[in-house]
Amino acid sequence: MAVYGALRSGTTLLRLMLDGHPALSCPGETDFLFDHVVFDGARPGYDAEALENDRIYRDHRDLYPDRPLADLTPDALIDRIAGADQTAVLMLHRHLDRLLEVYPDMRIIHLVRDPRDVARSSIGMGWAGTVYYGVDHWIDTETGWQALCGTLKPEQVIQISYEDLINAPEATLRKLCDFIGIEFVPGMLQYDETSTYSSPDPSLVAQWKRKMTAREVGLVEHKVGGLLAQAGYAPSGYPARAPGRLGRLALRLNNRRLVLSRRIERYGLRDALLVFAASRLGVPSLAQGAQRRIDGKTVRYLK
Template sequence: MNEKAFEAPIFVVGPLRSGTTLLRLMLDNHSDICNFGEFEYATKFARGSVFPETSEFIAKLNEDRQFCRDQFFINSDLSYCELIRSFLRQAHERSTKRFISASIHGRFDLIKQVWPNARFIFLLRDPRDVARSCIQMGWCGNVWYGSDYWKDVLDRWDGLMAQIEPSDFSVVRYEDLVRNPQSSLAGICDFIGIPYDESMLRFHETSTYQPIDVSLAEQWKTKLSKAEIGLVEGKCAGLMRKWGYEVTTDATGPGPLRRIALFCQSRTWRLKFNFKRYGLLLYVKMQLARRILPRGSSWRRTVLRQAQEVETLHLK
């Protein structure tokens, strides 16, 4: 394992549904880069900027779908930061590649507390496509709430950029990545300090993903109504202009009564979606397990494991 590379890991960050999985697979197909997947659990249990106690963290890890997938060894004698570092070290040791990388969508702004020399590739996608895609995943029922998955991350990224050197991050637009992947990937390789590898474009040969589809860029133009476009732009207009995305409406946002209606519609849609995904019985058991039963309970663990199996199948 390259110790210098371990001390400066590369994190692929950006909003959910922005193409981070596509980019992760491309990077992992490079002969010099190992990106083992989502590392969300490294930071998502923090309260504000404070990490949890190690015992609390371990209890949550044992119920986390992504951590259960990775099957890293837990050394309970380590501090929180040491434990997080041990997981990435295990991922690096499983690989023969020089650089180690992982993907985080949420609290990536806390990574510098664990790796002061961390580097970041920020993948940016049009918020109108992100919001639309979040509905398909069942996370919200309309684009007004889907926009939060973009705006909140962009706000967090702005805060992180103010704390790091320009040489420590690279911003890549999803639209450029799918339209001109060779140029975008060559730029990423320059940022990392390695030669471009043509095998990055053959990620579909080693994964379940399909080859790059240019039509995935700017789908909002044909799949969102004018009213839906206005909702996204009403929430994200300022950040859109800052990052070079054209605002096509007056971007005033909905009034108070319309917001109430959007909230009710989104909550109702999510309930229906979850009933369909998990089944009514499993969904009710999930809610009871999470809200009533203590961590470590065998029944709670069984129910959450069943839910994880459904989620894993859904995300394939």
């Protein structure tokens, strides 16, 4: 089974809730399973070098500490992720197409959040400097969903929203449990006792209405286009205008400036500039050491 949703859409919160059920095993983010998968033989394998450099995979390296990376397959890793007598729940933010190519009958929980709130949250993570760019990964995830959701059988998929998970957590989890075929247990809502996450807070819903300007909302709504309604969200009523050529240039330059400034603040001038330069040159291996140091510091901001 897999949860599929954009980053900053509540996937970690849902993972903690599902992991509170004794029948489920939800060890963390598992994008690495399909980010580096290679289809060049009778069975899918991995780009060993890319996998080894993946921060999330390195956190799971003990799954097969003595097995060569070149011999690993998605089946082998998922078997180790699942506990005894438990169903593994994968947490994915992208590459739904690759997942379904390997597991066409996999059941999918599609988790969606208002893109205007996702855009704001992305800035807090340092992934973007403006909401105009902060919504990009939501667009990528939801575009992937819209391209493939029509190929799924009705009994194979369920969609829930972050807003429902926050405003009506027990009812939403009961609906998920019915879909999975298990009984709801109260422990699914006790994650705040074993993690840094607090109980569901309704004030986290629709923050964009209080914290974004009309222009920012309009820019985001223009950029997401029809995906807003397809995801189940209503437009604000503000003008959804496209920026002009000079406006796009200003947005791009301001975004780069703010992202680099935040990275320097968090990770130090040397490492931030090394990674930035390597990325611009298209040679990420030039900053491999700096990237690993940054990866080590990143976890403190992941809540």
